[in-house]
Amino acid sequence: MSSARSRTYPEPLIFPSTATHTHTLIMLHGLGSNVVDFSTSFLSACTSSNHTLQQLFPGLKFVFPIAKKRRAVLYNRSLIKQWFDDYSLEDPTKRQELMYDGLRESASFVHGLIRSEQKLIGARNVVLGGLSQGCAMGLHALLSFERDGLAKTEETDPLGGFIGISGWLPLAHEISEEAWPAPVCEDQDFFANDKDPREIDTLEKRQMRAANFVRGIVELPALSSECNKSPCFARTLIFLGHGTSDDKVDIRLGEHAYRILERLEAPVTWKMYDFGHWWKEPEEIDDIVSFLQEKVGMLVM
Template identity: 45%
Template sequence: MKLSLIAALGAATLVTSRTIKTTNHVAMERLMDMKVSSREKLRNDGYFAAGKWKSTKKVQACTDGKAGEYSCNGVDLQAFMSHQDMGSKTKEGNDIWGWTSEDGREFGAIGQTDGTAFVEVIADGQIKYLGRLPTQTEDSIWRDMKVVDGYCYIGSEAPGHGLQVFDLRKLLTVTKPTVFDITTDLTAWFEGFGSSHNIVSHEEANMIYAVGTARSTSCKGGLFMVDVSDPANPTSPGCASEDGYVHDAQCVIYKGPDTQYNGKEVCFNYNEDTLTIVDMTDKSAPKQISTTPYEGSSYTHQGWIVDPENMAYLLLDDELDEKDGTGEAANGHTTTYIFDVSSLAKPKYTGLYQSPVKSIDHNQYIIDGISYQANYGSGLRIVDVSSVAQDPTGKGFKEVGFFDCHPEDDAAGGEVEFFGSWSVYPYFKSGGEKFGTELLETGISSKGLTFTVAFPGTKFIFPNARKRRSSVFRRAVINQWFDIASVEDPSYRRDTQVQGLAESAEHVRSIITRELETIPRENIVLGGLSQGCAMSLAILLSLEFPLGGYFGMSGWLPFRDDIVDVVAPIKEEDDPFADDEADGESLEPPLMARTDKLDDAGSLVPWGR
C-alpha cells in the first residue's frame, strides 16, 4: 500500500478459501480463491512484514513524472501511513471510504484484515490516526464500509460478522488513538445476515444494501435490504434476488431520459456476468427491469453512472477480463466498458476505454465527468470521460492524471496481478478549505486585494452545511443550511425553514462558543454568502451578546416580516455607539450605515456594494 486515503491496499488473510466456498456462484468462488492465493504469496514473500512500509509526513510533489519513487502525473504524495501505524496487528488492508463532518472536518474509514481504522485528514493534507474498531468476529481479506448521515456501516466476509453500525461523530472528540469496543461503542450490530462481500449505501432512501450474502442467507447473494432510518434499530424490508449474486451496485433516485422511472429508486447492479437494473421503489416487490451481458465479460465487478443529472451512460469494470485475456482485454490493459442506459429496459454496450498500462481494474467513482479509478498495481488513474455523450465509443476518453502505488512493475509497463490499490474515495472537498482557499486567494476587491492581504492575521472558518432533502431540487439530498420551497421567493412556505434554521444556528453558535475560549468576542466577525447570509443573519439576531462585526452578500433576512416590532426605533441605552456621539447627534439604527461612512473609517468595502 502506498496511498493511505487515495488508495487502499489488498492484503493476505487468515481466512482460507475453504471457508468461503459457495455452491451457487462458481465465478465468485474462483475469483476469491485466486485472490486468497495471491495474498498468501505476498505474505510469504514478506510483503506485510513488520516495518516494511514506513509512514511519512513528507510531501513529495509530482515532478518530472515522479513523486519520490512513485510514477505520477499531476498527483502529489501528501502523506503516507502504514497499516501497522494504524493499529492493525495483521498490517494488511482492503477497502476505504470517507466522511465529512458538519463543521467540515474530513475523516477516513480504512478497511483492514482485522478491523477498521479511522483517520482524520487535517488542513495541510497530513493524516492523523484516531483509532480503530476491531472486526466483529474473525479476520478476513474482505471488509467494506459506507456512510449514511454520519453513521459508518461495516460488513465483511468474516463468518457471522453482520453489519457494524458506528457513529463517526465519536471521532470528533477523540484526543488520543482509541480502540473502540465492538459492543459498547457500536450504535447497533445488525445480525440479519452473517457475511457479506460489499456494502452499498443509498443515503437519499436511508437504505443500506448488503451484497454477496449468499453463504449466510437465503437472498442468493442479491440486494439484502437494510432500512437505516433509525440507525440504532436497523430493519430488513426484504431482498432483491431475481438475478442472483450481486457483486456491487449503485442505487439512485432516478432522473434520466427513461422518464417512466423518474422519481423511482433504481439500482444498477454488477452481477458477475451482466449489468442488471432493478426498480427498488416497492421494497416488498422489487422489479427487475433488465439484465444485459456483454462480449468479453469474465467477472462483472463494479461501475458508476457518468452524469447523475442525466443518467444516460455508465461505466463498468470487469475484474477478470485482463487476467483471463478475454475480448479486447486480452492485451492486459485495464479495460473500462461503456453502456448507454437511456432505456433502462434495453441498455446498449457502446464502446470501451483502455488504460495505457497493464493492470486489473477494481473500483471507480465519477465526479463532473472525471472517473477516479483504483486499478490494483497501476494505482489511482484519473480519466476524463466527459465526452461520452458526444462520442459513446470512448475514443474521446483521456487519462489526465495518475499515481502509481506499485513501482515494482513499472519497467514492464504494468502487471496483471492482485496487488496495489483496491479503492479510491474522491469526495473530500477539504472541509470547506478548498472553497475557503479559492475565496481567500481570489482578488475580487475593487482594489485588487485578497481577504488574506486585506485582513492579515485573521483566522477564517468555513463550516459546512449538513445534507438535507431539497424541496426545490426534487427532494435530492444536498448540503444546505435549511430547506427552502422557492428560490424566487425565499419567504414562501417558511415552515419548511424552521427546523434547519434552528439546527444550523445551534451548530454555528457552538463554533462561536469554541472560538470564544481564545478570542475576544469583539474580534469575531460573522458573515455569509447567499443562504449562508440568511443563516448568519438569523444567528446574529439570536445571540445573547454582540460580536465584532457582520457582513452578508446576496442574501435575505429570514422571517423579516415577523420581527418589525423587534427592530422598532432603538433607545439610546441600546445604542452601542452612544458614548462616542456628540450631544444632539441624531440616533440612527445600525442598518442605516453606508459604505462611504465605512470607507471614511478605513474599511475597504466598495467591492461589497
C-alpha cells in the first residue's frame, strides 16, 4: 500500500475471476457493515434475466475492502467499521472535521488497491464503487486519485468506471465553493494583473480546483495546472443510483453529488428508483450491467 497506515486495514475479501482476468471491481461496504454479508448480497443480486454479475462477466475480479474500526462520535465513541467518522447526514456540514483522519487514511488505502490492480490490468480496466458510506468514500477517493510522479505534459489514464449506490459526496458544499468561487466585487481591480479573472477561468481549472481541494484534505500534493488537462475523475465514467424513499441517505444528498459532477462535466449517469436504502433488484442491477457493458466496455457472456 501507499502508506504505513494502510497496513492497519484488514485484508480485502477477494473473489477471483472465473475466466481470464480482464477487469476488477473494487466495491466498498457501508457504515458498520459485515463484509461477508455485503459481498454475498452483492454477488447474489440478479438481473431481470436472473443472472448475477459473476455469471455475466466471468473475467471480472471482485475486491471487497474492509474498513477498520473507528470511534464513532455519534454513537458515544463506540468502535464500528467505518471509512470515516460522520457526524450527521441530516446536516452534512456539522462537525466535518471528524471526517478528515478517516478520509485521509481510507483514501490512501483505496488508492493502494487501485494501483495494485492497475499494475495487473491497466487503470481503464479498474472500476471503483461503493454502497452508502462506501459510495461516499469511493467518490472522495476518485476525486483525489491520480498517478503521481508524471511529467507535466503526460496525461494519466482514467479509471474504467465508478459505481455509486445510495451515497453522497463528503464536503460537497466546500468542493462547490472551491470549484466555483464567489463572484468578484464590482469595485475590485480586475486589471491589476492585466487579466480579468472572470474571463480566464476554464472548465479544466474548475476541475483541477475541485481535485486539489480533495487532495488537500487527504494530504496529497496538488496537481499541476500548467498542463491544462483534466484530472482523472473528470474522465472516469460514473454511475450513481439512489432510492427515492431512502431513509438513511436522503436522495437529495445523492442528487447533490450528481449535480456537482455534472456541472464539472464529468461523464456521470444518474438513476432514481422507487426504493429505499440499497440497490433495487432487478432494475438497478440491470442498469449496472448496461453501464459496465456499454460504458466501461466489458463483454457479457
